[in-house]
Structure formats: C-alpha cells, structure tokens
Amino acid sequence: MATENSDSTAGSQPVEPRQPAPDQQGPETVSPTGQPTGAAPARVAQSGAYLTTAQGARLYDTDHSLKAGERGPVLIQDHHLREKITHFDHERIPERVVHARGAAAHGVFQGYGTAAEVSKAAFLGKDVETPVFVRFSTVLGSRGSADTVRDTRGFATKFYTEEGTFDLVGNNIPVFFIQDAIKFPDIIHAGKPHPDREIPQAQSAHDTFWDFVSLHTEATHHTLWNMSDRGIPRSYRMMEGFGIHTFRLVNAAGDSALVKFHWKPKLGVHSLAWEEAQLIAGTDPDFHRRDLHDAIEAGAYPQWELGIQVFPDTPEQTFEGIDLLDPTKIVPEELSPVQPIGLMTLTANTTNYFAETEQVAFHPGHLVPGIDVTDDPLLAGRLFSYLDTQISRLGGPNFGQIPINRAHAPVNDMLRDGMHQSAVHTGVAPYRPNSLDGGCPFLAGADTAAFVETPVPLPETHKVREAPASFSDHFSQPRLFWLSMSPPEREHVVAAYTFELNKCRQRTVQERTLEVLANIDPGLCAAVAEGLGLPAPAAGVPLAAAEPSPALSQLGETWPTDGRVIGIVADAAADLDGVRRVRQKIRDTGMTPLVIAPTGGTLGGTPDGDSGEPLPVERTYATARSVEFDALLFSGAPGAAADALGARDAKAGTPVPQDPDPRVLLLLTEAYRHGKPLGGWNGADRLLAAAAVDSSAPGVALADDATSALDAVLATLTQHRAWDRFPPAA
Numbered sequence: 001m002a003t004e005n006s007d008s009t010a011g012s013q014p015v016e017p018r019q020p021a022p023d024q025q026g027p028e029t030v031s032p033t034g035q036p037t038g039a040a041p042a043r044v045a046q047s048g049a050y051l052t053t054a055q056g057a058r059l060y061d062t063d064h065s066l067k068a069g070e071r072g073p074v075l076i077q078d079h080h081l082r083e084k085i086t087h088f089d090h091e092r093i094p095e096r097v098v099h100a101r102g103a104a105a106h107g108v109f110q111g112y113g114t115a116a117e118v119s120k121a122a123f124l125g126k127d128v129e130t131p132v133f134v135r136f137s138t139v140l141g142s143r144g145s146a147d148t149v150r151d152t153r154g155f156a157t158k159f160y161t162e163e164g165t166f167d168l169v170g171n172n173i174p175v176f177f178i179q180d181a182i183k184f185p186d187i188i189h190a191g192k193p194h195p196d197r198e199i200p201q202a203q204s205a206h207d208t209f210w211d212f213v214s215l216h217t218e219a220t221h222h223t224l225w226n227m228s229d230r231g232i233p234r235s236y237r238m239m240e241g242f243g244i245h246t247f248r249l250v251n252a253a254g255d256s257a258l259v260k261f262h263w264k265p266k267l268g269v270h271s272l273a274w275e276e277a278q279l280i281a282g283t284d285p286d287f288h289r290r291d292l293h294d295a296i297e298a299g300a301y302p303q304w305e306l307g308i309q310v311f312p313d314t315p316e317q318t319f320e321g322i323d324l325l326d327p328t329k330i331v332p333e334e335l336s337p338v339q340p341i342g343l344m345t346l347t348a349n350t351t352n353y354f355a356e357t358e359q360v361a362f363h364p365g366h367l368v369p370g371i372d373v374t375d376d377p378l379l380a381g382r383l384f385s386y387l388d389t390q391i392s393r394l395g396g397p398n399f400g401q402i403p404i405n406r407a408h409a410p411v412n413d414m415l416r417d418g419m420h421q422s423a424v425h426t427g428v429a430p431y432r433p434n435s436l437d438g439g440c441p442f443l444a445g446a447d448t449a450a451f452v453e454t455p456v457p458l459p460e461t462h463k464v465r466e467a468p469a470s471f472s473d474h475f476s477q478p479r480l481f482w483l484s485m486s487p488p489e490r491e492h493v494v495a496a497y498t499f500e501l502n503k504c505r506q507r508t509v510q511e512r513t514l515e516v517l518a519n520i521d522p523g524l525c526a527a528v529a530e531g532l533g534l535p536a537p538a539a540g541v542p543l544a545a546a547e548p549s550p551a552l553s554q555l556g557e558t559w560p561t562d563g564r565v566i567g568i569v570a571d572a573a574a575d576l577d578g579v580r581r582v583r584q585k586i587r588d589t590g591m592t593p594l595v596i597a598p599t600g601g602t603l604g605g606t607p608d609g610d611s612g613e614p615l616p617v618e619r620t621y622a623t624a625r626s627v628e629f630d631a632l633l634f635s636g637a638p639g640a641a642a643d644a645l646g647a648r649d650a651k652a653g654t655p656v657p658q659d660p661d662p663r664v665l666l667l668l669t670e671a672y673r674h675g676k677p678l679g680g681w682n683g684a685d686r687l688l689a690a691a692a693v694d695s696s697a698p699g700v701a702l703a704d705d706a707t708s709a710l711d712a713v714l715a716t717l718t719q720h721r722a723w724d725r726f727p728p729a730a
C-alpha cells in the first residue's frame with residue numbers, strides 16, 4: 001500500500017490553526033457601523049498564556065535589554081534581545097514581482113453538476129462542496145500602493161479539491177496585453193515605474209507604458225479594457241473574472257472540449273468614476289480591501305457563478321473564425337453563451353494577512369483530472385513562471401507545505417529536503433522503483449483518478465520563432481468592444497485616454513497612440529486628439545465590421561444593492577425620526593447606513609429636544625468624503641456650525657437659516673458629479689439650490705418624507721448610478 005506522510009505538516013491534512021487561550025481572545029467582532037456581528041472574537045495571539053522565546057522558555061521582561069548596570073553597555077549574552085531583533089530583521093519577504101498588492105478571503109465552491117458532459121473533475125459534481133481561497137490584486141503597484149488605481153485586477157482562486165488542488169489564476173479583464181509569454185518582462189518593465197526615479201507608482205499614465213503599447217499593437221485590446229470602467233472596479237465583489245486562456249476539459253469517456261472560464265458576480269459588474277477612484281486613492285488607499293473584509297464580516301457574503309463557454313476541440317482550435325489560442329481575443333457571449341457550472345461564496349476573512357494572503361502561491365499548472373491546458377503560448381510560459389517565482393519569493397521549493405498552500409487531498413510525494421523543509425518524512429526509499437519500502441508509493445491510472453495529460457495529436461511541423469497569421473489582427477476586437485459600450489461608458493474611455501496621454505511627456509508617444517486609436521474608431525481618436533490638442537490621424541487599416549456584443553456593456557440591467565453604503569447627512573435640526581426609520585430600513589435590506597453629522601458622538605435623544613433613541617454618528621463633516629458612499633440622503637440643509645448656533649437660535653426663538661456647511665456642499669456636489677443617487681427631505685431643497693444641483697436631474701429625489709426619499713434612491717442604486725447624468729460621448 002502507498003504510505004502517507006505521517007507528519008501533518010507534509011500536507012496530508014489541513015491543519016486547524018491553534019486556538020488562543022480564553023484570556024487571549026480579542027474583543028467582540030463588530031461591523032463597520034459598530035454592531036456586534038456574532039462572529040468569533042478576533043484572535044490576538046497565537047496560543048498559551050505566557051510570552052516565551054522561540055524555544056519555549058518563559059520570559060519575565062521583553063522591554064529592557066540585559067545591561068551591565070542601568071546605564072551600562074548592553075551584554076551580548078542577551079539571547080532574547082538578539083532573537084527578537086534578528087527575527088524582526090528578516091520579517092519581510094520579496095513582494096510579488098506583479099500582483100504585489102492583494103486582498104483575500106476563504107469560501108466554498110458548490111458544483112451544479114452541469115459540467116459533467118464536458119469534465120470529469122469531481123469538484124464540479126452536483127452539490128459537491130469544495131473549500132476555496134481567493135486572492136484579488138492589482139498588477140502594477142507595490143504591496144503598499146492604493147487599491148483604486150486604474151489597472152487590471154487579478155482574480156486567483158485555489159480550489160482545495162479531493163483530487164488535488166486546482167488553481168484558476170485569472171484576471172478581471174478577459175484578454176491580455178501579449179500573445180507570447182516571452183513578452184511578459186517587456187510589458188511589465190514598461191508598466192512599472194520608470195527605473196531612474198521609480199515613479200509613478202501603480203500607474204499606467206506615463207511614457208514608458210504608452211511607448212510600449214503603441215508600438216506593440218497586440219496590446220490594444222487589453223489597453224482599451226484598462227481605459228474602460230473595468231480598469232477601476234467599485235469593489236472586488238463586483239468584478240467579473242476570466243481564465244483568459246482557452247482550457248481543455250475532458251469528460252469521463254475521455255472526450256475533450258475547449259472552454260473559457262468566466263466568474264459572474266451576483267452583484268453585477270460595477271465601477272468607480274475616475275475622479276472618485278483618484279480621490280479614494282488618497283482618502284482610503286485600502287478601499288477595496290476594506291470593502292471585501294467589511295462585507296464578509298457583516299455577513300454580506302460575495303458570490304460568483306462559475307461558467308464556461310464550450311467549443312469543439314477541433315485541430316484548428318478556432319470558433320466562428322476566432323483563434324482560441326490567441327489570448328488577446330474573446331468569444332462574444334452572444335456567439336457562445338456562458339453556461340453556469342457552480343457557485344462560489346466567500347464566507348470568511350483571513351486570520352493573518354502574511355500567513356495567508358502573502359504566502360499563498362498560485363499556479364496555472366495546478367490542475368486536476370478533467371481539466372487540462374492548451375497550447376496557448378502565453379499559458380505555456382506561465383506554466384514555467386509561477387513555480388519559479390515562488391522559489392525566490394517564498395525562499396525555496398517547500399512552499400507547498402505552508403498551511404495556506406497545502407493540498408486538502410492526501411499528499412504522498414517523493415520530494416525531499418531543501419530549504420524550510422518542515423515535514424519529517426518516513427521510509428528509506430523516496431525513489432521508484434524500490435523494494436526497500438515495499439515498492440511504495442504506487443502509481444495510479446486514469447481509472448484511479450490520476451491526472452493524465454490529454455493525448456492531443458500534434459501536426460507535423462518544424463521549430464520556428466513565429467506566431468500564426470491570425471495573431472496579427474490587433475484591431476477588430478478592440479473595435480467590437482468599443483462598439484458594444486453605451487455612450488456614458490465611451491465617454492469614460494475617451495476621458496481615460498485623454499488623461500493618461502496628457503500625462504505623457506513625449507509627443508511621439510501621444511501621436512503614435514492616436515494612430516492606434518484611429519484603427520479602433522475615428523470618433524474615439526478624434527475626441528482624444530482634441531483633448532491632447534493634436535490633429536487626429538486617419539485609420540491605417542480598414543475598420544473591422546464588428547457586430548456589437550451587448551454582454552460587454554455594464555449598463556442596462558438592474559442589480560441587488562446588498563452591501564452598498566448609504567450616507568445620511570443630518571444635524572440637530574434634522575428629522576431624526578425619519579433618519580431612524582431609513583437607517584433601520586437600509587440595515588434591513590442588507591446595506592450599511594452611516595450617519596454623517598457636524599460632530600462625533602450622538603444625535604438627538606436629549607431631554608429638551610428630540611427624545612428618541614440617540615443616533616450614533618459614524619462620520620463627521622470633517623471625516624466624511626463622498627467617495628465612501630454609494631448614495632447620499634440629506635435630512636434638511638445642515639448649516640455651518642448648525643449644532644451650536646442652531647440650538648442657540650432655537651432657544652432664543654429666532655431660528656436664523658445658516659448658509660449650508662461647505663463640507664456638506666462638497667459631499668453633495670461630488671456625489672452629483674459622480675452620478676450617485678441623491679435623496680432629500682425636510683428642507684433639503686435649500687441645500688440643492690445652494691449647490692446649484694437641479695432637483696429634477698436624473699437620480700435626484702426631493703421627497704416629502706424620509707422613506708420616500710430612500711425608496712427613490714434605491715430605485716436608482718439598482719442601476720449603480722444615474723447614468724443619464726453623464727453627457728454622451730462625442
């Protein structure tokens with residue numbers, strides 16, 4: 001019989017984290033609004049009551065070095081000092097060369113059983129539940145950079161299946177900049193900060209990026225997606241995910257099919273407005289990380305449906321003329337619908353960022369029986385790269401033993417020794433064939449769930465450094481995407497190109513990019529050229545006759561509003577009962593209400609005024625910024641220093657209307673500019689007038705009472721924004 005590693009650290013079993021002693025539990029977990037969530041208290045330490053050295057000796061002092069007298073020299077024999085400082089000196093590991101900044105969560109994947117016709121993978125079976133760990137990321141920025149920069153987002157999922165670990169290492173954009181892995185260092189060197197001064201951080205808005213993508217026009221499609229609203233997601237919870245490459249699935253009968261993987265978020269695909277994204281990068285660089293964490297903590301578990309587009313596995317590997325091995329091409333959903341095969345729910349935050357989010361190691365070659373790769377040349381390079389990178393990042397070849405990377409399937413390998421080996425392997429014969437360990441371990445076959453590569457026939461060929469002719473079509477699909485977007489989405493694209501190119505100092509780079517844009521669409525090119533103050537060139541290639549794909553637009557549907565954040569602006573003169581009502585209703589519908597008031601503390605509940613329950617103030621005028629909220633409600637027109645002056649005036653019986661507080665005006669005007677739903681009652685018309693906001697504009701509601709104002713806001717929020725507020729693109 002095959003022997004399993006007896007040591008649990010060898011990967012045979014998932015290991016429960018050590019439980020803290022009762023006196024080391026953290027305070028009760030609370031939601032962003034300060035409500036107890038009922039979740040287990042946060043762990044504040046590893047285990048045990050006493051502080052010890054790494055060798056377990058109890059310590060009586062960790063605040064003073066051992067010295068020869070109070071004012072004397074520090075003694076080298078102080079082991080605790082040396083151990084503490086030495087360990088600290090080595091706390092950092094190299095950040096990922098790309099996707100350095102990320103946030104992650106645990107969850108579960110439940111198969112629908114609908115993939116059985118195309119794949120024998122056990123975890124896709126009906127109602128099979130598989131633990132997952134998902135890491136979202138930006139690509140270009142360093143580990144400490146801001147979340148809301150314009151960039152592609154990583155969407156990497158580790159399925160701990162009973163047949164071994166499957167990693168689906170995808171992005172939120174369905175195509176890639178390059179068609180061959182050998183160009184990866186080129187695109188990344190171009191996108192990363194300039195090597196002389198290491199600026200700008202986490203940005204594509206600089207000369208080297210645009211220099212490269214304007215010369216290397218296979219990047220045109222991905223770049224257009226980056227310049228679209230997809231480059232600035234509202235939340236990780238509201239992003240699609242794509243496997244990008246075509247994969248090969250194999251069913252129980254051995255028949256193969258080609259597929260593309262899609263993650264579809266239950267909350268819909270939504271984005272920030274560019275100005276919003278920029279403001280957030282300053283006011284809350286952790287915006288996406290916080291959003292994911294808070295939603296899970298509040299029980300608003302994000303969900304995605306996993307789906308596949310299925311194509312016949314023909315020798316040409318094309319579908320409707322689209323080359324399936326070209327990672328710069330999509331297959332429109334109208335030509336091949338996405339068929340749902342399972343549901344993923346993220347249910348738990350990480351316990352330790354370093355141990356889990358930082359140390360997790362994904363690899364597109366982590367496959368299970370029923371899922372195989374194709375000859376996409378980009379994928380081929382990735383199959384080499386991801387193992388290689390972990391060796392320097394995680395310090396050696398044994399990173400698979402790190403708890404977050406351990407398979408949940410039994411592991412019985414013959415890999416031995418090496419840096420950071422933590423397994424105590426038994427037996428004397430880690431080789432095959434052997435007789436000394438009874439011939440163990442034995443080999444499995446396809447009938448005993450072995451991973452067997454699909455025996456794909458290869459054409460007779462010769463060695464070349466060339467790409468197929470179809471790979472040289474760089475413009476028809478960008479045009480398809482452009483034509484599929486709605487007017488406000490196109491306007492955002494024009495603004496994004498204009499912004500980024502105006503950040504470039506080299507005129508030649510701007511001019512060359514305009515030539516690329518002319519090949520996508522003359523209108524796009526002319527609008528960007530105007531913003532740059534340059535002439536618009538004519539197209540250099542015939543414009544493709546692309547059929548728009550409505551599935552590529554983010555507009556036109558309504559979506560659940562779960563987990564959205566609604567700010568309620570109020571002061572002592574507000575209709576506090578109305579505020580209480582809408583606050584409760586917002587909570588009851590799975591969203592987060594945040595009361596914004598002139599000062600911290602509470603509103604109302606005073607003997608001489610409002611006698612209801614005191615309302616906790618979650619944000620003050622000084623700490624609130626419009627970008628934190630998906631929608632805003634205004635109870636009245638809060639005046640400058642309204643609390644102090646308003647109360648005094650009210651007592652004197654001579655209420656004097658104040659000019660609205662400039663910070664409230666800023667909240668309102670920014671939210672208006674960003675197309676956010678706005679609702680007001682109780683005299684909020686004065687505020688709108690002071691802000692020169694048209695009360696009849698789309699998504700603005702002045703109502704008689706709080707509940708009607710909220711209802712109107714929610715109706716717009718189901719479409720994410722009041723899109724009609726954005727002028728159409730030229």
Ligand code: HDE
Pocket residue numbers: 096097098099102135136137153154155156169170171176180181182184242243244245360361362378379381382385386387389390
């Ligand atoms: Fe990656 N990529 N990549 N990539 N990639 C990495 O692996 C690489 C590509 C993607 O949250 C690195 O562990 C090459 C496409 C994600 O830990 C590295 C090429 C797609 C993540 C690497 C690509 C991705 C990475 C850096 C061109 C979408 C983050 C650290 C052939 C399908 C995973 C690491 C996480 C990370 C190499 C192209 C997605 C260096 C050579 C295409 C989501 O191995």
